[in-house]
Amino acid sequence: MNPKIGKIIALFTALMIALLFTGIGYAMWQKTLTITTTVKTGKLDWEIESGSVTIKDPEDPPTIDSTCDVGMTHIRLLDKNVGYGTYELKDTDGDGDYDELEVTLGNVYPCYYNHIDFWLHNDGSIPLIIEKVIIEGHEYWSTPGVLNLDLNSDGNPDIELRWGDSFGTQLHYCESVDISFDVHVLQVAPQGKTLTFTISIVAVQYNEYHLPP
């Protein structure tokens, strides 16, 4: 055999043996510790309680209408049943609870007054705080008092709306809070029209609530 080839074979063999030992050494002398963490997130959810909605002047049973003075003062009964209020609860996101209250005031007229009351219920798993309400696109972080709303954009307010104070109320799991608002139809409201307004109530998880700036 050529001595050069013999040398190369010997060198290669030695290298392989060295690598083999090195490999065994690394495999033997280390250890890995493992921490496996599973995080299950909670759910922030609240609902309008089914069966909690009451309307001072409902359609059924027929009820005598009410009125009040401008500024929501001097609320009193009239002597006829003309206007009325109805409601429908909706589950708009399909999660099994009611998140929208659609109130319809029918056949109403200037000076007509009605009062709508309902309960909000924490059916999630995280405490929440009522942060603000958004009435016709305007945010309110505290009781706004009596609001004049121009619902047909003719420059004149059509109704007065008074929102009850629930700002900052905290609801733990399964707790409820009573919310209400009043509507008063003003003199310049148009006849034979449908006027709609939207109120959104925003709740946040309890540790994300911040007082308004």
Add this chain to the structure above:
Amino acid sequence: MKTKMIGIFAALMIALMLVGVSYAMWEKTITITGTVYTGVVDVEFCGVTVSSDETKVVSSWDAVVTDPEHITVTIDNAYPCIWYKIDADINNVGTIPVRIQSITVTGLPTYAEYTLSGAVKGDQIDTTAMVTAGVHGAVDFLPFDINIHLKNDPMTPMDDSFTFTVSINCVQYNEYKP
């Protein structure tokens, strides 16, 4: 003449025999028997606790050292903006000092973040025997903590779960690669 030759041959044989005997007498074998007891690289978890900065009791958790090399933590009813802290101790139960070669975190979603303190790459954990022997500066355990936080991210899902894994690879101290 013939007798003389026989005598010389016999004398030569006897001389050679004597020389041979003397070689056998003047050698000695010394034997060294070596026994190598190899050490052990072995680390394990020796405890774990979980806490949070919640101001209310909303979330719950469970942390178990399922086997000496594995901790399983479950945090239930978690929500954004709360830090959950996992405190654990690594104990060197082997006979060789070790150093942390790597710490890897896998499976953490983008809407969650973590910090790790108390244990970094290169940290050395000595053996209990070294501590018992009073070796200066020797420590045979390493406390560390992992803090998990759900971001205020619209992508953070409610009523969901994710699992992530933290792996701490320890190697013998002299094989550590910076």
